[in-house]
Amino acid sequence: MNLARGGKRNRWRKIGWLTLVIIVLLALIIVAAPVLLIQPFKPQTQRGLAISYALRSWSPYLTLAALIAALLLVGWLWRGSRWFARIVLVVMLLPLVAVTWFARQNHFEWMFRPLQHSAYAKTAEASFVGDADMVLAVKINGESAAYPVRLMAYHHVVQDTVGGRALVATY
């Protein structure tokens, strides 16, 4: 009788381990797919973009749910596990913690850091721009602003208000 109960318990533990593996793999796929689908220098499709958008929108919640579920499972499996099995449990949690964090990051802004506090110089004092450098230029209600292309090629997006109009300069 003890033996039978032990066998049943073992089966549940196996299912527990399998569930843990599946949770970790799913979380990895959810976070990795949009990164792979929207790589530079690869063509994108409408379908790929729709999938990426859905995954990017949901991944902060899904990864958190996966992490909580995995922690509960690990807690349950911890008791009665040998030391090497416990190491495996911890190692399996590491990628899950990593993707839960990554799902809250904008890795495109790691490569091109946004301009936190945009500052401007008077035309006559703008010694950081060369005469032959290109600028994006707007003039609204008598106010003129120029955004040097060399700066725009890095930031890509600069928010401003010119002549009372809120705008975004993009390049």
Next chain:
Amino acid sequence: MWATEVNGQVLHFHLAGINNQNFIMRDEETGSWWQQVTGEAIQGPLKGQHLSPVDYDELTFSLWKRENPEGRVLRPDDAIARAGEYATADWDQRLAKVPVATSAKLDKALEARALVVGVNANGASRAYPFNALAKQSPIIDELGRVPIMIVMADDHKSVRGFERTVDGRQLEFFVKPDVSPLRLVDAQTGSEWDFSGQAVSGPSVGKQLNRLAVLNDYWFDWKTYHPDTTLYQLGQK
């Protein structure tokens, strides 16, 4: 350059991805994704909406300075400049070697990364290669049945587009030789016009040509987002 007010709300944009080498912006307020080159929301709650374009120029700093001595210029961020992350002066030549990814069917007439000036008028789109403008400026043309002209300044880098109908009369222009800054002369009245499209002497003095938005772009990028575009070739009228 886009106005950021949408449905009465000012949106704040972040770089959020890339779609066929044109970047995607995400707005903080709704989380929608916007295509930079078209200003259209392509995913999210605002999908299908368009940002209003803001008229702008792409000019050399020297030309802009001459026209706007009282303007203001975006400063570099000190930390990013110190890290040497801003583009160098020859960045466009280096970028010319970067591979191209596009779903557009390209013309054999022009290389994918050739620089063009893209123009829309009355629903029609046309790309004018920089090389063609360097050989012939102004280019006198008609696009979507609108008489237009594309002009390169004497810095050989700044380009503007104009409609060339004034008071119901179509004008033809040529560049006045050997003067700087650039002056255009119209064949019909003999008036002189400056690069901002204003008549500065002659019978039309004080008149202003209507500006036409132009986009400096790579041929492949323009073609990807304007699939029906035609390509201007020298000698064609």
